[in-house]
Amino acid sequence: MVDPSLFLDYMEELGVGFVTGVPDSQLKSICEEVYCRYGINSKRHIVAVNEGNAVALASGFHLATGKLPLVYLQNSGLGNAVNPITSLTDSGVYGIPMIFLVGWRGEPGVHDEPQHIKQGAITRELLSLLDVQSLVIDKGLTLETLKKRFADELLPRLAQGKSVALVVRKGSFEKCKGTFLAHEEELGREEVISSLALDMGPDDFVVSTTGKISRELFEFCKNSKPANSSHNFLTVGSMGHASAIALSVALQHPEKRVWCLDGDGSALMHMGSMATIAVMKPDNYIHVVLNNEAHESVGGMPTIAGEVDLVSVALGCGYRFAKDIRTLDELHDLCVGDLEKPAFIQVFVGTGSREDLMRPDTTPQQNKVAFMEAVQA
Numbered sequence: 345m346v347d348p349s350l351f352l353d354y355m356e357e358l359g360v361g362f363v364t365g366v367p368d369s370q371l372k373s374i375c376e377e378v379y380c381r382y383g384i385n386s387k388r389h390i391v392a393v394n395e396g397n398a399v400a401l402a403s404g405f406h407l408a409t410g411k412l413p414l415v416y417l418q419n420s421g422l423g424n425a426v427n428p429i430t431s432l433t434d435s436g437v438y439g440i441p442m443i444f445l446v447g448w449r450g451e452p453g454v455h456d457e458p459q460h461i462k463q464g465a466i467t468r469e470l471l472s473l474l475d476v477q478s479l480v481i482d483k484g485l486t487l488e489t490l491k492k493r494f495a496d497e498l499l500p501r502l503a504q505g506k507s508v509a510l511v512v513r514k515g516s517f518e519k520c521k522g523t524f525l526a527h528e529e530e531l532g533r534e535e536v537i538s539s540l541a542l543d544m545g546p547d548d549f550v551v552s553t554t555g556k557i558s559r560e561l562f563e564f565c566k567n568s569k570p571a572n573s574s575h576n577f578l579t580v581g582s583m584g585h586a587s588a589i590a591l592s593v594a595l596q597h598p599e600k601r602v603w604c605l606d607g608d609g610s611a612l613m614h615m616g617s618m619a620t621i622a623v624m625k626p627d628n629y630i631h632v633v634l635n636n637e638a639h640e641s642v643g644g645m646p647t648i649a650g651e652v653d654l655v656s657v658a659l660g661c662g663y664r665f666a667k668d669i670r671t672l673d674e675l676h677d678l679c680v681g682d683l684e685k686p687a688f689i690q691v692f693v694g695t696g697s698r699e700d701l702m703r704p705d706t707t708p709q710q711n712k713v714a715f716m717e718a719v720q721a
């Protein structure tokens with residue numbers, strides 16, 4: 345195992361002067377060390393909204409300073425990063441070198457959720473196709489060995505203006521001494537999800553976002569069986585795309601009420617989708633963002649949502665209604681009232697979730713079939 349603080353010391357020795365990325369549970373202690381050392385959203389560290397954006401931020405830093413950037417991401421985010429890696433940083437284009445730290449979910453032979461299996465299987469091959477040489481880190485590796493292998497295998501590539509990656513297995517880094525502060529609010533995410541589900545009727549359909557929002561919705565509906573309990577499409581992967589999926593469902597079924605249950609990290613990741621929703625103006629669409637100012641599902645690392653006025657963004661894009669909510673009574677009144685739509689509701693919630701939270705016990709394909717049958721009935 346590698347001490348995250350000594351790892352960052354080593355990165356600094358190599359000339360790394362800027363860190364950016366989207367967090368991952370397998371990189372939690374590194375993210376904590378980065379946050380403690382460089383702060384959040386400083387000249388040394390920016391929490392990016394998506395991984396492609398992180399590559400762009402890292403590229404700008406290199407252009408401005410000639411120094412190396414470090415980009416952290418879950419392997420799910422490689423898809424978002426492929427375009428700038430192939431058309432911006434590649435040595436056939438501008439040749440901008442950077443070090444990627446990639447959390448390896450879905451590694452072949454290691455049990456993981458369905459949404460991680462394909463990406464896990466192709467991670468190293470994909471990096472290789474992208475001309476990003478990679479080295480796997482696991483808990484058996486010491487810092488000394490890592491340094492030696494990095495120097496032998498990856499430094500020469502960096503010297504040629506190429507990017508390199510450390511692919512990180514679970515448990516590779518020791519715990520960090522510092523951590524993020526919990527975000528406190530009156531409401532908890534789970535009670536908001538339960539309240540929303542109870543206020544929905546048989547013509548309500550939900551597309552929920554990646555991570556614990558979908559897990560909490562699934563568990564509540566399984567145990568409490570509200571009126572529309574089989575009407576949930578749980579977007580277990582594809583972070584940031586739930587709102588666009590919900591938009592198309594809403595446009596094809598104007599007689600049904602369609603909800604997107606989004607997270608702040610997810611809404612920010614592909615915020616352009618809000619412009620499309622507003623322009624299409626579905627009058628049966630309600631977009632709820634459960635804003636805990638954190639990427640809670642992967643360890644609670646902060647997002648930048650505490651400093652962005654999402655209600656103004658929604659109104660600026662053209663949603664017909666947008667409001668911030670801090671109590672269940674206000675939320676309930678909106679849900680049972682006659683809302684102008686498309687509507688945007690931002691509910692402020694604290695971080696925190698149950699240790700024993702279930703994962704969906706149906707497969708994604710079973711979920712898809714049940715949703716399709718219900719929505720097309």
Ligand SMILES: Cc1ncc(C[n+]2csc(CCOP(=O)(O)OP(=O)(O)O)c2C)c(N)n1
Pocket residue numbers: 366367368418420421422424553554555556557581582583606607608609610611636638639640641642647
């Ligand atoms: C493209 C991509 N990048 C990163 C991840 C890892 N990931 C899964 S859930 C999540 C955090 C989601 O945060 P938010 O939407 O704010 O919801 P919360 O977990 O706080 O409820 C992240 C970063 C992912 N699944 N896909």
